[in-house]
Amino acid sequence: MLIHRRPNGLDLPYSSEITPQAVYEKRREFIKKIAMNATVGGALWELANREAFAQTPAIKLAAKRNPAYSALEKQTSFKDASTYNNYYEFGTDKSEPANNARTLKTRPWTVTIEGEVKKPMTIDIDALAKLAPLEERVYRLRCVEGWSMVIPWVGYSLSNLIKKVEPSGNAKFIEFVTLADPKQMPGVTSRVLKWPYVEGLRLDEAMHPLTLLTVGMYGQVLPNQNGAPVRVVIPWKYGFKSAKSIVKIRLLKDMPKTAWNISAPSEYGFYSNVNPEVDHPRWSQASERRIGEDGFFQKKRKTLMFNGYSDVASLYTGMDLRKNF
Numbered sequence: 001m002l003i004h005r006r007p008n009g010l011d012l013p014y015s016s017e018i019t020p021q022a023v024y025e026k027r028r029e030f031i032k033k034i035a036m037n038a039t040v041g042g043a044l045w046e047l048a049n050r051e052a053f054a055q056t057p058a059i060k061l062a063a064k065r066n067p068a069y070s071a072l073e074k075q076t077s078f079k080d081a082s083t084y085n086n087y088y089e090f091g092t093d094k095s096e097p098a099n100n101a102r103t104l105k106t107r108p109w110t111v112t113i114e115g116e117v118k119k120p121m122t123i124d125i126d127a128l129a130k131l132a133p134l135e136e137r138v139y140r141l142r143c144v145e146g147w148s149m150v151i152p153w154v155g156y157s158l159s160n161l162i163k164k165v166e167p168s169g170n171a172k173f174i175e176f177v178t179l180a181d182p183k184q185m186p187g188v189t190s191r192v193l194k195w196p197y198v199e200g201l202r203l204d205e206a207m208h209p210l211t212l213l214t215v216g217m218y219g220q221v222l223p224n225q226n227g228a229p230v231r232v233v234i235p236w237k238y239g240f241k242s243a244k245s246i247v248k249i250r251l252l253k254d255m256p257k258t259a260w261n262i263s264a265p266s267e268y269g270f271y272s273n274v275n276p277e278v279d280h281p282r283w284s285q286a287s288e289r290r291i292g293e294d295g296f297f298q299k300k301r302k303t304l305m306f307n308g309y310s311d312v313a314s315l316y317t318g319m320d321l322r323k324n325f
């Protein structure tokens with residue numbers, strides 16, 4: 001995600017959010033790297049920074065491919081998908097999560113599902129992973145920053161879990177609350193976002209079969225930097241909706257606040273559907289660079305409405321998607 005640039009083009013913070021010098025300098029450094037990224041396709045900078053990448057030990061995870069939900073495109077390499085990450089709890093540079101997330105302890109781990117439900121529960125991660133048959137689904141992931149990947153995720157439709165807790169008639173939204181433990185996560189001491197990182201969906205979006213409760217990728221458990229031990233993946237929305245390392249899921253009457261919307265409400269809305277026709281206030285969303293494939297001298301590829309997942313259009317019938325960005 002990009003740090004907020006003010007309408008006047010300067011990085012001066014609003015008085016309500018004056019940041020300490022160290023954080024501010026880190027932002028400047030980050031912006032410089034993003035700029036460099038945009039200029040040279042990121043290739044050189046990324047290569048240099050990802051040299052030291054450390055992988056979580058691979059634990060195999062058997063799952064049958066669901067062809068109905070799988071993109072037939074070239075998959076991004078595991079190395080790219082596990083070293084070019086956004087996971088601010090472990091640092092704002094793309095290479096930092098792979099190096100820093102080694103400190104994340106993913107066992108024991110429980111997830112609590114509560115709120116507007118008849119049967120709230122707290123479930124151990126290993127039981128959660130067995131609640132429904134695991135499937136492999138190859139999804140495109142489009143980041144709001146203008147890059148994309150194609151990743152074979154492992155998980156099952158979140159609807160399986162939601163049905164288990166029996167939503168009450170009042171449940172209209174769902175909120176994902178993620179871990180924010182300063183002992184394990186060096187980034188949560190920074191004020192770059194309000195912690196914990198929270199995300200949300202309307203309940204019908206969460207019940208859509210494409211919304212994947214995800215425990216693995218590339219036939220193995222999620223590397224820590226990709227959101228171990230459990231995250232969601234919502235392929236028709238910008239990547240930041242896909243909350244990592246979830247500890248709590250709440251069903252709610254009202255629309256929850258979300259991390260990026262709190263941080264910059266004019267830039268990041270609640271819906272955040274991939275939409276090439278609605279620009280981010282500071283850049284176009286009409287095209288994207290596929291990580292590992294599209295170099296600087298190549299034309300960027302066109303971004304598709306709903307990231308190509310046109311089945312979801314019926315969720316938004318009658319809504320103005322410019323207002324509900």
Ligand code: MTE
Pocket residue numbers: 001081084085086087088089141142143144178197225226227238239240241242243244245
């Ligand atoms: N979840 C948490 N807890 N913290 C984060 O910083 N970043 C989001 C999302 N989920 C983020 C998060 C963003 S901006 C993106 S693009 C995706 O994770 C990136 O997922 P990936 O690194 O597995 O590709």
